[in-house]
Amino acid sequence: MKAAFTVFLKECRESLRDRRVLINSLVLGPLLGPLIFLLMVRLVVGRELEKAEQPLPVVVIGAERAPDLVDALRQMGLRQLPPVADPELAVREQRIDLALRVGADFGANWRAGRSAQVELIYDSSRREAQGDAERLRAMLENYGRRNGALRLLARGLSPGVATPLVVATRDTATPQARGALLFAMLPYMLVLTIFIGGIWLAIDSTAGERERQSLEPLLINPVPRDRILLGKLMATAVFSLASLGLGLLAFLLAGRFMPTAELGLSLALGPRFLLVALPMLLPLVLLVCSAQILIAAFARSVREAQTYLGLAQLVPLIPSVVLSVVPVKAQLWMYAVPLLGQQLSLMRLLRAEPLAGLALALSALATLLAALGLFLLARRSYESEQLVVPG
C-alpha cells in the first residue's frame, strides 16, 4: 500500500505542475457546468420573464375611436406608441414590431352592439413579434370576453349561454417540482464536473505515461502493478473530487443569480445541498475515474484516449435526457443503476424532498461495486504483456 501512496503522491505533484490538469480540474471542470447552466436559465427563462413583466409597446392607430378599449389595454400592460402613417410598411421595414388599428366604424358598431373590428399588424416570421402579438391578442380577447358577458347580463341572459364549455386547468406541480423539471439538466452538469476533473490525469498517467516511454521503467520496479494502478486511480479521484467540490460551490453561487424566486420556484441549492451531494456522489467519482483509467489504459495513444473519453462524457447525459423527457416514477431498483440512482437522488435533493436511506445505500453500494468491477478490468489490462509490448 505504501507503493500505491508513493505513486499517488508523485502523480499529484506532477499534476499540480501541469497547467492542462489545473485548468481542467480546477477551472474548466467546476465552472463550465454552472456557467452553461446559468446562461441557459438566463437566456430561456430570464427573457420570457422580463417580457411578461415589461410593458408591451404597441403603435395604436385610431385610439380616439375606442378610448375605453385603450384604457383597459393600458391597465393590462400596454404602452401606447404614437400612430404612424403606413403601419403595414413600417412593420415590413421592421421600424415597428406591432401595431393595433381601430377601424373607422368601430365606435358605431360597438354602440350598436355588433362585432367591432380591430386589426393586429405584425410579421409572424419574426419570432419576437409573434410572442408580443400573442400577448396583445390575449389582452384583446380578455377585454372582449368581459364586455360580451356584460352585454348578455344587460339583456337578462346568463353569460354561461355563450360559453357552453369551460376548461379548468389544475396544475398539481408544487413550485419546487416545477423548478426541478426546469433543472433536470443540473445533475448532468454536476456529473460533468466529475468527468472533466479527472480526464487529463487519467489520460496522462496511463496512455501518456506509455507514450512518453516512462511506463516500462516504472513497471520494472518491485511493485505489483495493481498498486501502481491504485495510486493513479486515487490521484485521478482526488482531482475529480476537487473539481466536483468547486463545482458544487459554483452552483451554490450561481443559484443566487438564477431567477428562481421571480418564477415562483424554489430550488434547494443551499449549504445542505452541498453537504449531502458531495458524499452522495463520492462512489460515482470512483466509478467515473475507474472508467476513465480503464479506457485510457486500453487506448494506444493519448489522442485515442482523448477521443474515447470525449465520447464517454456523453454517457451520463442519457439518464438526464430520459428523465427530463419521460417523467418516470422513481422505483427502488432504479437507484441500483449507477448514474441513474445519483440523478434521481440529486433531483429529490433539489426539490427538497426527503431521501430514503435504503435508496441511498443501494445507490452507493451498486456504484461502488461497478467501480470495483471496472478497476479489476483495468488491472487485468495492466497485468497483460500487451500493455508495454503491443502485440
Next chain:
Amino acid sequence: MIEARGLYKSFGGLKAVDGVSFVARDGEITGLLGPNGAGKTTTLRMLYTLLRPDAGSIHVDGRDAQLEPLAVRRTLGVLPDARGLYRRLSARENIEYFAALQGLDRAQARARTDALVEALAMQDIAERRTAGFSQGERVKTAIARALVHDPRNVLLDEPTNGLDVASTRALREFLRGLKAAGRCVLLSTHLMQEVAALCDRIVIIARGRVVADGSSDELRRQAGEQNLEDAFMRLIGERVAGDAP
C-alpha cells in the same frame, strides 16, 4: 549473477527468441551483441521479468525469476530501451521517486541519490526539471534512477544509443567502476566497438539464437578471423569481405 537457460518467446507467429542460454557473472561485463531485430531487447525484457518466457528458466543470484519476480526485480537495476523521464519533475525527483518505489526510506534515498549525482557528474542538472534535457542528460538520469537501490545486477539495453563521444566514454568508465565493485553487468548492443572496448564476455545473438559465446580472443579464434568485426560477421552467418562469392 544471471543465468538464462533455453529461453523461448514468440509474438503471434514470430519467434523473437528461439532458445537462448548464457551466463553473466559477477565482476564481469557481459555483452549481448547482435544485429537489429536479433532478439536482444526481448531477451532482456524476459530477464527483468517484464515478459514471461514461453519456455526456459531465468535465475538471478540463484532466484527463479518466474517464481519470485518481485524479489528478483529488487536485485536488478535496469536501463530499458524505453527511458522516458517525468518532464515536470526534476532529475532528483525522478530518481527519488524510483528510490521510494524500491522501498528506500527518505534518508537512504537522499544519500543514494547524492552519491549517484556525484558519480555520474550530474551536479548541475540534478535540480532542474527534465523537460529539455539533452540525450546524454536523460541517459544519466535514467541510469541513476535504475541504480538508486544499489542493485547487484545491472542490465542495460543499448546504453550508449544517441550519446556523443564524451558521454559514451564517461558511461564506459562508470560501467567499469560497477564491474570493479563486483557487480554483474549485462548490456546489449549492436556496436562492435562497444563490446571490444568494454566487455569481458560476448554473447552473439542472431535470429533469436546464441551463435557464439566467449571472450573476444576466443571468438576471433572460433571464427578464424584476426579482426573482431569480421569474426562477428562470420559468426552471424554473413559473408566476410575477401570470401569467394
